Amino acid sequence: MLEWKHEVAKRLEGTNLRAEREAEIIEEISSHVQNRYDQLRAEGATDEEACREVAAELDSSDLQVEVRDSENTVIQDPVPAGAATTGRWISDFLQDLRYAGRILRKSPGFTAVAALTLALGIGANTAVFTIIDTLLLNPLPVEKISELVALNTTQAKMTTQSGELRLLSFLNVKDFRERTHSFSSLAAHSNPMAITMTDAAEPHRIFVEVVTANYFDVLGIRPFMGRFFLSSEDSTPGTGAVVVLGYTAWQGRFGGSSDILGRTIKLNNTPFTIIGVGPKGFKGLYAVFGPDMWVPSMMAEQILPAQQRNALSDRAIPLFTGVGRLGPGLSLAQARAEMNIVAAALEKEYPDTDQGQSVTLRPLTEAAYGPERQPLLFGGALLMAIVGLVLLIACSNVANLLLSRAAVRRQEIAVRMALGAGRSRLMRQLLTESVLLGLLGGVLGLLFGYVGCRFLWSFRPAEYAQNLADLRINASVFGFAFAVSVLTGLVFGIVPAWRSSRTSVSEVLKEETRTVGRSRGRISLANTLLAGQVAISLVLLVVAALFLRSIQHEYTIDPGFETKHLALFMLYPGQAGYDRARTEQFYKQARDRIGSVPGISSVSWASNLPLWGRKETGVIIEGQELRKKSEAISAVVNTVDFDYFSTLGIPFFEGRDFTQDDRDVSTPVAIINDTMAAKYWPNQDPLGKRLQPRGKKFLQIVGVVKTINYQTLGETPQACVYIPLRQNYSDSMILYVRTERDPSTILAAVQEEIRGLDPALPTDDMRTGTKVIDQALWWSKIGVGLLGVFGLLALGLASVGLYGIMAYSVNQRRREIGVRMALGAGQAEVSLFIVRQGMTVVFSGIALGVVLAFLLGRALSRFLYGVSASDPLSLGGASLVLLVVAFLACYLPARSASRVDPLVALRGT
């Protein structure tokens, strides 16, 4: 029969039929011919006669011409009856799925390697997508977020601080609410504020937001338990001491206890009744950081620090961000226009407080990020692009694996075609296989992604863990992982499937099993994929190296103050119900007692945390009075006690420190930094000159100190005014402790002293100077960690791919290598030959990668600190690492090739 197939195939040569059609015709005709032969034999013909007769019949017309003509017949009926129907599709699909499952089970090694490779790629993508989904795509679980608008003010006519968003005062919120028609409802919320919560005598530092009673209604969210605020609870100042817990705080701080409703807790020493628990996943309107609980606005006085006690009656005290839901059919632009008119009217009515203030409306989705929006968006896009590239490498690896398997499966595929499998049907089958593989990788990848996210999120600062957004693995993450898996399966499967289904049946069936020299095209396709992988890995490694170098530089930034021997304790005596006299006494006692603890060299108080300085505008300098509002001076203002500068190690340029004698009754004084001195008193002695921070008296400058970093590491020098604690009462301060040794060893002793003074003061909010720097660089560190992990992942995948393809190509060319060795090539020569071939691909990949990395680095340069995009160490280092790994991946197969026994290779066994 095979013989007849051969005869028929020979006569059909040159018909240029599609392979599967050709196979079908060969089968049908050869079957006929075989029957005819059998019949002739049965009638008594000899083998020779029968063969001659049958051959003559085969040649009675020109089979090739006839078949070609008939195949080119114009189809008269465009839709042959019984063509593909849905039913057939489904049954075919199920059949394909079963077959694919069988094939994958049959080669567990291949399946495991491929699925694992894909899982790494898909896992990386899922992890990054989860972060992006949580922080960027779907940050707030509120109803119809597109209708929600955030309301702030800007000091419109000021150029120095233009665009800086400010909070609204309570009275302004009230007026806006009464005079606007653009919003169907308008609520307001404060920023999260640190307060003291006392539950069962244990004081804790927590974050609370003061909100208007309709806050939750405007957002359209429902309580998880209990209820939200009633308008009656938010109508008279000081009444309605009720509080709504956030879900996380309820779980974390109250153990998720079910009888929490009705319980009383003390917030800043005022008893509040818990009336409800917010929905799961809702942590206020900032995407990244949120409060533990909410209290109604009428309780603001009980919650706010002393300076803001009049927030409900003083239009000058900023406290709220408005949040409004646009009325039906109204656009943001319309609302903006109306609010501008209202703001202009308020400006006229209350010129003292509202002059120069214009109102700013932003979509809530935009407001949810605050100033971190740009870096977040950028970081998200960069990470997504990077894991996309990692996935591409994984895909090309698996595509290469499939290509080498396709070579092995040529016979199988040819037989399937000969048995009547159509080309599209065959492609569908092969794609089902790769998509199934993709899904397998997807399931594993989802697992990897989940573990990766948990791992990543475990690095968030423990102090704020409850207030930072929770990563949510939700339906969209599953959807994403599924879509990526299917897409991945199609991407890596399509080329091998297309190639395989082009198999020419007659050729393969005629061909011997040995496939020498047949895979040249395959190898070159694989090489192209490989060079691409090398280039992408290099790009990722370089980017990771650049950011690593950048963060290294950031760590060497001198913030200008002592960090290694510094400990900070945030203390809020006002929140424990202290009056001014008692607070001042506490400050003095704490200094004295802690200062005498062994190992502590000095102690002081300050209102600002390092690197968390707040800028204030409206500083007036005597003799340089403003001609225009636009010339308003802004500076960081910090209230400090004496010895602050020696505790932090900030040197004096001239003048003196504050002393115990700088009191209420003495001349108001201030110390400024050299940046301010140089800017406003150039070529003059600033000592004895006077300035006036907003809302304060004129202060006489008594000292000039060195400029340090106030808001961020490595910032451009900023003006700063220090004012003495004894002339500027504040009921919450930060205790700065300078130690002789590692500060972590004295933390407990300091806490003990504070508890000795008053056990009702929470002392759990403390940190060391090094920690402050760590926190300032937290995002960068996470970013560098991720980039590093993904860079290494890419390198690993690419080198596995390189090794695989080299090993395969060596195996394919054993005969050639055998011939070379038989003709006298030594082992070293053969190794060199193979390595050279592999490294040519690697070098072309590296060349491409260096160019791409350089271009990408240029685009990223504004996010790099102290490193240029063409940093030779990063480019060179990454290339070197890649070269070494790639060399190994080439050398190992080359070494095994050079050990080929020429005899064995030539025999072809």
Add this chain to the structure above:
Amino acid sequence: MVHTVENEWKKGSAELLILALLENQPRHGYDIAGLIETRSQGTLHFHVASLYPLLYRLEKCGWIQGRWVEKPEQRRRRYYRLTAEGQRVLVSQRRKWQEFAGAVSRIAGVENA
């Protein structure tokens, strides 16, 4: 291939023969070839090299449709059945053939008589 009168006739009538043989039941190629030979008592031969191209042409036209059928302990075979379109074609060709054959025999019969 020799261009004899017989060959030309065969070609002209071949489509009709095949459609007619498939009218009542699906058949495979070898079966069709055998039936043509036995029913014509050896007068008509359809060799493999012309039978299959014809079958493929009829299939392309949508008059017949082939389908692989597997039976136990046999090689699978491609069975052809008449489509609805093929049925219409058969009816019309049969009528034309009768008209043609009648005309030929009337003329040839008269001449020979």
